[in-house]
Amino acid sequence: MEKNSQKKMENQIDDEGALGLGSALTNCINLSNLTLNLGNNQIGVIGAIGASGLGSALANCINLSNLTLCLDRNQIGDKGASGLGSALANCINLSNLTLELRGNQIGAMGASDLGSALANCINLSNLELYLLNNQIGDEGASGLGSALANCINLSNLTLYLNGNQIGDKGASGLGSALANCINLSNLTLCLGGNQIGAMGASDLGSALAKCINLSNLTLDLNRNQIGDKGASGLGSVLANCINLSNLTLNFGGNQIGAMGASDLGSALANCINLSNLTLWLGQKQFICFGL
Template structure:
C-alpha cells in the first residue's frame, strides 16, 4: 500500500521525489502564495505521473490566471488520477484561468471522484466553458462536487452545466454550489436538470444536492427504466421528488 505524503511548504514539495508520489495532500491555504509560487507547484506536479490521489488546498492565496493554467497543464499529465480534490476558493482566478484548468481535466479519464472548488473568484460568465467537453471524457466519475459560488457566472455560465452532465452515466452523487450567482430557481430546475440529468440515463437513481441560496434542495432523479415512455416517443418521462427547503 502506498503511503500518503503531506506537504505544507512549496519548497519541500519541489525537493521531494516527485515521480514516486502516489497519494499526496498539499495543504498551503492562506500562505500568501502568488502566481510564481503556484506556477512552480504546477511544474512540479507535472512530474508526478504516478499520482492516483491528490488533494490540493490552495484557498485564500493570490493565485491568478498564469498559475491556474499551469496547474491545469500539470494535471493533464497525471493520467492515473482516480481521486482529485482542488480547493482554489478565494483567489484571483479569472475566466481564462478557470477555463484552462477545467479544460485540462479532460485528460484525467480515470477519475472516479472529483471535487472542484472555485468559489469566490472572478471566473464570470465564460469561466465554466470547457466543462462540457471535460466531463464528457470523465465517464467513470461516480462522485462529483462543483462549487462556483460567488463568481457571477449567471444563467449563461450555468448553461454549460446542463450539457456537461449528460454523459456521466456512472454518476451516483452530484453536489453543486451556485450561491450568489444570480441564477433563479426556474433556471436551475428547468435547464440544468432537464438538459443534463434528464437525458443521461443513469440509474437506478442519483442523489443530487443543489445549493443556490444559503439553503439546499435535495432531489432524487430516478432512472427512466422505472417509468414508461409515451407510445411513439423516444423521450423518457421523468419525475421530480423535492424535499422541503431547510
C-alpha cells in the same frame, strides 16, 4: 492575554523553510502516504520558490501514492501554482491528491498551468482541488477544466472554485471540458459566490449530462444569479443524467421564485435512477428526499 498566546502559537514558515522541509522528506524513501499542512504561513513572500521547491522535493518520494498538501493563505501566486503543478507531475505513482490553495492570489495562468501539469499524473484517480478566493476568472476556469479533462483515469473529482470572479463564459467552458472526463463517476463542483447567470448554469448542466458514468453529483451554485430561467434550464438538462443516483444541489441566494422551483422539481422527477436528492433553495433551508 489570549490574543498574545494565539500569536505565539502561529508559525512563520517562509520559502526557505518550505524548501528545507521538502528536502528532508525526500529521505523518507518508503513514504507512501503524506499529509502536510503549511497553511497561514509566509510561503511565497520572497517569491514562488517555496511552493515550487516543495513540490520538486516531494516528487523525489518515488513511492508516494497519497498526498494531501495544504498551502492555504500563503502568497504563492501564479508562478508558485505553476511550479508546484509541474513538480507534482513527476509523482508517477500518485493516485490520490488533495491540494488546498485557498487565498493565494492565483490567477488564470496559474490555474490553467496547474491543471495541465496534473494531467501528467497518469495514475491519478482521485483529485480534490481547493482554489477558493483566488482570481482565476472565466479564462482560468475554462483552462483548468480543459486540462483536467486529460486526466484519463480520473474517477473522483472535487473542485472548489468559490469566490473566483467566474461568469457564464467560465461556467460554460468548465462544463464543456469536464464532459470529456469519460471515467468520472463522482463529482463535487462548488462555484458559490461567483457571477454565473442563467445561460452559464444551463450550459454547465448540459455539459455535465454528457458525463455518461456520473452517478454522484454535488453542484453548489449558491450566491450567483441563475434565477428562474437558470434553475429550470439546469433541471431540464440534468434529467438526462441517466445514471445519476445521488444528487445534491445548492441554489441558495439565486433569486429563484415559484416558477423556477416548480420547473426544477418537475424536471428532476425524470431522473429515473435517482435514489437520493438534496436541494438547498434558501439561506438556511434544505429539502432532502430519499427516493
